[in-house]
Amino acid sequence: MKNPSKYLNAQLLRITGPFLLAVLAVLILATVSIRVMSSARTYIVGESLWSKEQKDAIFYAQVYAETGSEDAYKQYLATADNLRKLRSVRLEFARGAPDPAFARTALIDSGIAPEDVGDVIWVSRIFRHTGYFSEAMSYWSRGDLELEQLDQIVRTLREKLQSGTQVGGVTDYLKQRIWQINVEIRPLASKFSDVISAAFRRTATLLLATDLYASILLMLLSTLHVRRSILERRQIEIALRESEARAKATLGSIGEAVIVTGSSGYVEFINAAAERISGRPAADCVGKRLHETLRLVHEGSREPVNPVSNKLTEPGEAGLAADMLLLRGDGKEIFVQAVTSPISDDASDSDTNGYVLILRNMTREREYRENVAWQALHDALTGLVNRAEFERRLRVALQTPREDPLAKETSALLFLDLDRFRVVNDTCGHAAGDSMLREVAKRFQQCLRANDTLARFGGDEFGVLLQNYCSSDIERVTEELRTCLNEFVFMWEAQPCTTSVSVGVLKIVDIDGGMTVEQALRLADVACYMAKERGRNRVQLADLCDSELLHYVDEASWGRRVKQAMEADEFCLYVQPIVEINEASSLGAPRGYHAELLLRMNARSSGGGVVAPGLFIPAAERYGLMPAIDRWVIRTALERLSRIETPYFAQYGINLSGSSIGDERFLDFVREQFVRTGVAPSLICFEITETAAIANLTPAVRFMRELTRMGCRFALDDFGAGMSSFGYLKQLPVEYLKIDGSFVRDISHDAVSCDIVAAINDMGHAMKCKTIAEYVGSAEVLEALRRLGVDCAQGYYLGQPAPWIEAEVCTQEV
Incomplete structure (x- = not known):
C-alpha cells in the first residue's frame, strides 16, 4: 500500500458518507419547510392587512359620508392607496413572471416586512397554479372590484359635498351603497382568509408528513447502511x-520450519516442522524471545546468531538465505538454512510489525554434497582416491621445489598393475573381482604411511605417491607392496584365487623439474609394463638411461602422434605391385598385375616427412588404434576406387589387423562401404597375418566366409612366422599365401630357408592357394623363387612402394 492516508480517508468517507447525506437531506427539508411556512405566514399577514385596509376604507368612507370630515376623507385616501398597491401586486403576480423590483417595492409599501418579501415572491412563482392560490386570488380579485366601486362612490360623494348643494337624498343613497359594498366584501374577505388559513394548515400538515416520512426513510437508510457495515465487518472478521x-494450517503442514515473531522478537507462532527441528513443543516457545527458543550459531566461529537482528533484516539482506548451525536441547547439531523476512504494512516503510523465520533442514543436502564431493575424488569400489585426485596431488609434488637440494629425502611415483587378474573375472565373475580388489586395496594401504597417497586408476591398476622418503625406504616400501600379495589367497565360493603385482617406480628426484604429470605417469606405466614383460611379480625402476625403457616411452609418444594424425587426417596410401613370376613376358608390363595398398603417415604437423608403418603400427596396436586406422584405409581406398573408371591393377590388397576382424561391427562397416561406393568386391583382397587369424580363429573364419560370399578374396600374410599355421590353414578360406619375407630374403644362399619356402609353396598348392613371396630384393632371389614354382613375388626389386596417385590421374583423364 503506497499511500495509507488516502486509503483511510476513502474508508472514512465510505462509512460516514451516507450519514452526511442523511443530515444534508434533513437540513434541506427543514430549510424548505421553514421557508414555505414563513411564506404562508407572510400571506396570512398580507391577508390580515388587506382585510384591515378594506374594512378601514369602508369605515372611513361611511364616516366621510355622514360627517363630511376632511380627516376621514384623508384617512380613506391613505387606506385606498394601500389597497391600490396591494391590487398592483396582485396584478403583477397574475402575469406569472412578476418584476422582482416592482413587486418588492409594492409589497414593502403595502406594509409587508422587507425580509418576507422574497418568500412572498417565491411562493407566488411556485404555487400560483395550485388550487388554493388560484381560489384566494379570485376572492382577492372580486374584493378589489368591490373596492373600486367603493372608490368611485367616495369620489362621487366628494364631488357632491364640495359643490355645496343639498345632496341629502344622494348622500343617503351613497351611504346605502357603501353599506351594501361592506356587506358584499365581508364574505369575500372571510373566504379569502379561510382559503389562506386552510392552505397554511394543509401546507403545515404536508410539510410535517414529508419531514416525518423523510426522517423515517433516512432512519431506514441509515439502519440499512449500519447493518450492511456490520455484516461487512462480520464477513471481514x-x-x-x-x-x-x-495460513496456520498451511504453515503447519509444510515441511519447512516456520516461526512468526512480533516486532519485539517474541514468538507468536511455530509450526509442527519447527517443533520437530527445535525439539521443543509450541507451548514452550510461544511468548518467549526467539533467541531463548532457538540456539543458532555460525558453523565456523560458533558465535550466536540472532536471525531477526537488524543486519539480517535490512532491505538488502531480507529474504536472503544464511547457513547456520542449530543447537538442539538434546545435544544434536543440525545444519539449517535460515531466511528472515520482515512483516510490514507498507513495503516502503522501515517499521516492521514482526518477522517470519523459515528454517530449512540442510543435513541431508549437506551429506549429499559431501558425498558427491567425496565421490568426485574417490573410487567408488575401493574408497581410495581416484585418478583425477591422484594427478592433482602428483602435480603439486612435481611443482613443489625441494627445500634442501642436498637432502636425501625425496618422493616417488609407483604404478601397480595386478598380474593375471583377468583370470579371476573370467572364472569367478566380476563380483569376485570387485571383492578381491577391495581386499588388495586394504593390503596395499597397510604398507603405507598416513600421508602417502594410494589411488585406483581403474580396472586392476593402482598408483602410489610416496613423499619424503629416502631411497632405501622407497625400495623397502615398494618391495613390501609387491610381497604383500605373495601369500594372499582370496576365497570366492570355496574357490581360491591368487594374484601378484608388477610395480613401476619413478623417483621424482631423478627427473627434470619441468616434467608434467602425464609424462611422469607414462614413465611409471612404461616401467610397470617392462616389469610385466620381464616376468611379472617384480619391481622395475624407471631408469632414463635404459634403452628398452626409452623404446617403450618412444612407443607411447608414437601413440599420441597417431591420434593426432587421425584427427588432422595425416594418413596416406602407398601402392606396391605384386608380379606373377611364372610368366616372364609380363615383367615389363605392370598393368594387369596385383598390388598391395600400404599405409604411411605424413608428419606435416611435426615438420617431418613420410613415416613408415614400422614406427607407428606397434604403438597403434598397443593402444587400440588399429580398428580406427583399418576403417580409414577401407573407406579411403573404396572411395578412390569408385572414382576410377578403369583400375590400374586387377586386384588391390588391403591389410587388416586382428583387432578389426575380431570386432563384429567391423563386418557391417565393410559391407556398408561396398554398398555406399559401389566398388566390386572382387577388386579387393584382404590380407590377414597368420598370427592374427589364429588368435581370432572363430571370428576370422566367419569374417572371411561372409566377405568371400560377396566376392572378396583373402591372403594369409607373413605365413610361416607363426607356430601352428599348418593345423589351422584348412579352416581358413584363403586364396593366397604370402610367404614371410624372413625366409625369402636369404633363399639364394641359405639352403634351410630355401627348403622352408619350398615346403610352404608345396603346401599352398596342395590347398589350391597361390603363393606370394615377400621381400624380393634381387634377381638371384627372383630366379630361385621361379625355380621353386612360386606364383607371385613382391619386393623392392620388382617395384618400390610409391604414393597412390591413380585416382587423381584417372580423374584428370575423365
Whole structure:
C-alpha cells in the first residue's frame, strides 16, 4: 500500500458518507419547510392587512359620508392607496413572471416586512397554479372590484359635498351603497382568509408528513447502511479468521520450519516442522524471545546468531538465505538454512510489525554434497582416491621445489598393475573381482604411511605417491607392496584365487623439474609394463638411461602422434605391385598385375616427412588404434576406387589387423562401404597375418566366409612366422599365401630357408592357394623363387612402394 492516508480517508468517507447525506437531506427539508411556512405566514399577514385596509376604507368612507370630515376623507385616501398597491401586486403576480423590483417595492409599501418579501415572491412563482392560490386570488380579485366601486362612490360623494348643494337624498343613497359594498366584501374577505388559513394548515400538515416520512426513510437508510457495515465487518472478521486458520494450517503442514515473531522478537507462532527441528513443543516457545527458543550459531566461529537482528533484516539482506548451525536441547547439531523476512504494512516503510523465520533442514543436502564431493575424488569400489585426485596431488609434488637440494629425502611415483587378474573375472565373475580388489586395496594401504597417497586408476591398476622418503625406504616400501600379495589367497565360493603385482617406480628426484604429470605417469606405466614383460611379480625402476625403457616411452609418444594424425587426417596410401613370376613376358608390363595398398603417415604437423608403418603400427596396436586406422584405409581406398573408371591393377590388397576382424561391427562397416561406393568386391583382397587369424580363429573364419560370399578374396600374410599355421590353414578360406619375407630374403644362399619356402609353396598348392613371396630384393632371389614354382613375388626389386596417385590421374583423364 503506497499511500495509507488516502486509503483511510476513502474508508472514512465510505462509512460516514451516507450519514452526511442523511443530515444534508434533513437540513434541506427543514430549510424548505421553514421557508414555505414563513411564506404562508407572510400571506396570512398580507391577508390580515388587506382585510384591515378594506374594512378601514369602508369605515372611513361611511364616516366621510355622514360627517363630511376632511380627516376621514384623508384617512380613506391613505387606506385606498394601500389597497391600490396591494391590487398592483396582485396584478403583477397574475402575469406569472412578476418584476422582482416592482413587486418588492409594492409589497414593502403595502406594509409587508422587507425580509418576507422574497418568500412572498417565491411562493407566488411556485404555487400560483395550485388550487388554493388560484381560489384566494379570485376572492382577492372580486374584493378589489368591490373596492373600486367603493372608490368611485367616495369620489362621487366628494364631488357632491364640495359643490355645496343639498345632496341629502344622494348622500343617503351613497351611504346605502357603501353599506351594501361592506356587506358584499365581508364574505369575500372571510373566504379569502379561510382559503389562506386552510392552505397554511394543509401546507403545515404536508410539510410535517414529508419531514416525518423523510426522517423515517433516512432512519431506514441509515439502519440499512449500519447493518450492511456490520455484516461487512462480520464477513471481514470471518474471512480474517478463516484466512488465519488457513495460513496456520498451511504453515503447519509444510515441511519447512516456520516461526512468526512480533516486532519485539517474541514468538507468536511455530509450526509442527519447527517443533520437530527445535525439539521443543509450541507451548514452550510461544511468548518467549526467539533467541531463548532457538540456539543458532555460525558453523565456523560458533558465535550466536540472532536471525531477526537488524543486519539480517535490512532491505538488502531480507529474504536472503544464511547457513547456520542449530543447537538442539538434546545435544544434536543440525545444519539449517535460515531466511528472515520482515512483516510490514507498507513495503516502503522501515517499521516492521514482526518477522517470519523459515528454517530449512540442510543435513541431508549437506551429506549429499559431501558425498558427491567425496565421490568426485574417490573410487567408488575401493574408497581410495581416484585418478583425477591422484594427478592433482602428483602435480603439486612435481611443482613443489625441494627445500634442501642436498637432502636425501625425496618422493616417488609407483604404478601397480595386478598380474593375471583377468583370470579371476573370467572364472569367478566380476563380483569376485570387485571383492578381491577391495581386499588388495586394504593390503596395499597397510604398507603405507598416513600421508602417502594410494589411488585406483581403474580396472586392476593402482598408483602410489610416496613423499619424503629416502631411497632405501622407497625400495623397502615398494618391495613390501609387491610381497604383500605373495601369500594372499582370496576365497570366492570355496574357490581360491591368487594374484601378484608388477610395480613401476619413478623417483621424482631423478627427473627434470619441468616434467608434467602425464609424462611422469607414462614413465611409471612404461616401467610397470617392462616389469610385466620381464616376468611379472617384480619391481622395475624407471631408469632414463635404459634403452628398452626409452623404446617403450618412444612407443607411447608414437601413440599420441597417431591420434593426432587421425584427427588432422595425416594418413596416406602407398601402392606396391605384386608380379606373377611364372610368366616372364609380363615383367615389363605392370598393368594387369596385383598390388598391395600400404599405409604411411605424413608428419606435416611435426615438420617431418613420410613415416613408415614400422614406427607407428606397434604403438597403434598397443593402444587400440588399429580398428580406427583399418576403417580409414577401407573407406579411403573404396572411395578412390569408385572414382576410377578403369583400375590400374586387377586386384588391390588391403591389410587388416586382428583387432578389426575380431570386432563384429567391423563386418557391417565393410559391407556398408561396398554398398555406399559401389566398388566390386572382387577388386579387393584382404590380407590377414597368420598370427592374427589364429588368435581370432572363430571370428576370422566367419569374417572371411561372409566377405568371400560377396566376392572378396583373402591372403594369409607373413605365413610361416607363426607356430601352428599348418593345423589351422584348412579352416581358413584363403586364396593366397604370402610367404614371410624372413625366409625369402636369404633363399639364394641359405639352403634351410630355401627348403622352408619350398615346403610352404608345396603346401599352398596342395590347398589350391597361390603363393606370394615377400621381400624380393634381387634377381638371384627372383630366379630361385621361379625355380621353386612360386606364383607371385613382391619386393623392392620388382617395384618400390610409391604414393597412390591413380585416382587423381584417372580423374584428370575423365
